[in-house]
Amino acid sequence: MIEKWLPWLAVSELPRPKPEAPAVELKAVRKVYLTGAGEFVALKGIDLQVGTGEFVAVVGKSGNGKSTLINMITGIDRPSAGEVWVAGTPVHTLTENQIAVWRGCTVGVVFQFFQLLPTLTVLENVMLPMDFCNVYRPAERPERALELLALVGVESQADKVPASLSGGQQQRVAIARSLANDPPLLVADEPTGNLDPRTAAAVIELFRELAGGGKTILMVTHDEDLACRCNRIVTVAEGRILAGEGDV
Template identity: 80%
Template sequence: MIGKLLSWLVSTDLPQPRIGMAAIELSAVRKVYVTGAGEFEALKGVDLQVDAGEFVAVVGKSGSGKSTLINMIAGIDRPSDGDVWVAGTPVHTLTENQIAVWRGRTVGVVFQFFQLLPTLTSLENVMLPMDFCDVYNPVERPRRAFRLLEMVGVGDQADKLPANLSGGQQQRVAIARCLANDPPLLVADEPTGNLDARTASAVIDLFGELARSGKTILMVTHDQDLANRSSRIVTVSEGQISPVTADGGMA
């Protein structure tokens, strides 16, 4: 039993981050899926660099590879070839156990459908990542969770279950939850897809504030108007990042 525990501890010991790198660096990243119809190349040698504090919108048609791209960055999926560095860590080299630990400390993920646990209150949902990764003193966790809920404007909803919240309130709780462990990177996959225009705009404002505070934000969206409010737009087409022309348009 002790031997298995020591083996697990070794397997989750993360490499020391490399200093001086960009927040995100992808080099020649390919992703090939094997299906019943044969191989499908979702990413075709993608290179990408994102600096700390950037708010980047990832846009593209359905099936273009944009969700695969952010899954590589969040450690949800692995590249078939190429290197993925996030916050100075070579994510492509990590074991499954290491990735789970690394993601819990480094990446906050915001989903389109919120993914809040229905039997937990807003406060308990935000505390969950802290409990899972065993960060912050247990006495401090409720106070930190409440401060985060206040920061995103739903402190008065702390004791409510998700079913008693509006869609916008649920998304704000989800954003507070992804900030629970103070990750340097936030990845959001269509975070405004189920929100009305006014609430979606407020969520984008919040992302902008977080970027100005030093967080790196990577957001997939189909909404060009919302994408235009980011600091940079990355367009994915047929598994590749479209080149930018001298005038800022796409080639």
């Protein structure tokens, strides 16, 4: 699959993933930040497994390590100790260049504030990851982007700029963009934080449908009602996962 997506990158430049590995596996992951007041331990030996097709809510109070945990999984940050495996790839061993390539074809990220480029149309925003990673032929990209916009129910907005859409529509576009390169893993950081309850529920239902189709989804949320609609809830407290919640 990598050969099809990234012809300009030798396959040998990325480690071969382990077959039949969990979608996400963290082994004794520890993260320490140096501050003016000394060391701050954000993660304290996290062990976690997430199976393919699971829809997992990551919950906990602010400052307890949820975002740090997500940053480990997406390769945005590196562990101080321990191992991070995603779809059988040892993310903790990758170089910065390898991580950029790996993330582009493996992980879709959905943010609370959408982060759509305001000067591009909705269609162009969804095509952008394909352009960056050289995924699909250029002539195929508009059609795929339209298919993804149809999947999330906003294909009629394809030629508009993001500012002309409602918050719920913009979040649906952001989800379509996260799916552009058909990643096996979606990571959503408070994706419903700026949405009304009805729209938030619709986004969660869309995630449930994607998980039913085989996508693995990790979602950070403060909303307990929405978290209860996931397959599993993982609670992070003071840099640790509460006992019994880390195993599949």
